[in-house]
Amino acid sequence: MSQSSRLTIPPPLSLYIHIPWCVKKCPYCDFNSHEHKEIQNFNDMESMYVEALIKDLEYSLPKIWGRKIHSIFFGGGTPSLFSGKAIQKILSQIRALTPILYEAEITLEANPGTIDTDHFEDYKDAGITRVSLGIQSFNDAHLMSLGRIHSSLEAKKGIEIAMHHFNEVNLDLMYALPHQTLDEAIHDAKTATSFNTTHLSFYHLTIEPNTFFFKHPPQLPLDDESAEMQETIEAILNEHGAIYGKSKLTKYDRIRNHHS
C-alpha cells in the first residue's frame, strides 16, 4: 500500500437495513416484500431475523473497517411491523460494532396502517431520529386502488403522531395513479405541503414486471396528463419550498420517475 493511500480518510458509510414483510402486498410493488401472515409465528421470525442481521453485520465488518457511519435507513417492506425492542437490539449492536457518528440520521419507514403512539415512542427510545411515512395519496378511492391498508384519515393521524414524536418527518406520495385527475393530484400535493414536514417525496407510479398491475394493467392517465401533473406538483412544491424554505430548512426531493 502506498503512503498516500494509507493516509486517505475512508469515506463515510450509510447502512440500509431491509425488513422484507408487509401486511399486504400492494399491486404495484416489485420490492422484496412478503405478506407477514404467511409467517406462522411472526415474533419468532422477528427474533431470528434480528440475529441474522447482526451476524450479517459482523461478517461485513472487515470490509468497512475504519469507516464512520453517518446514516442508517430501515426500509422495506414495512419496518414499522417490527417492535421497538427489535429495532433497539439492532441499533445497540450497530453501536457496539461500528464507529457510528453521534449525530447520525437514523430513519425508519412506517406505514400509516401499522403505527400508533406507543410504536413511535418505542422507536424514538430505540434511537430512531427520522420517520418516513408511506402516504401515497390522501384520496380514499386511490388508496384502495393501490391496495393500501390505510385510509386518508389514518394517513393524516399518522402524520400528526409522527410529527409529535420526531422533528424529521418525510412523506412519500405518488401521482399518475389509476383514474387520477389533475385536480386530485393537486389536492394531494397541497394536502401534503399543509403539514410542513421537513421532507416530501413524490414519485410517478410506474408499472414494473412481476407485479399484479403488470399482469392486470389499470387505466392510467395519458402521458400528457401525467406530464401536466408532474409540472403542476413541482410548481406547488417549489412555491411551498420558497415560502417555508428560508425559515424552516424545508427541502424537497425532485420528482422522480419511481414508485414507492
Ligand code: SF4
Ligand atoms: S409498496 Fe410498500 S407497503 Fe406495499 S407491498 Fe411494497 S413495500 Fe409493502
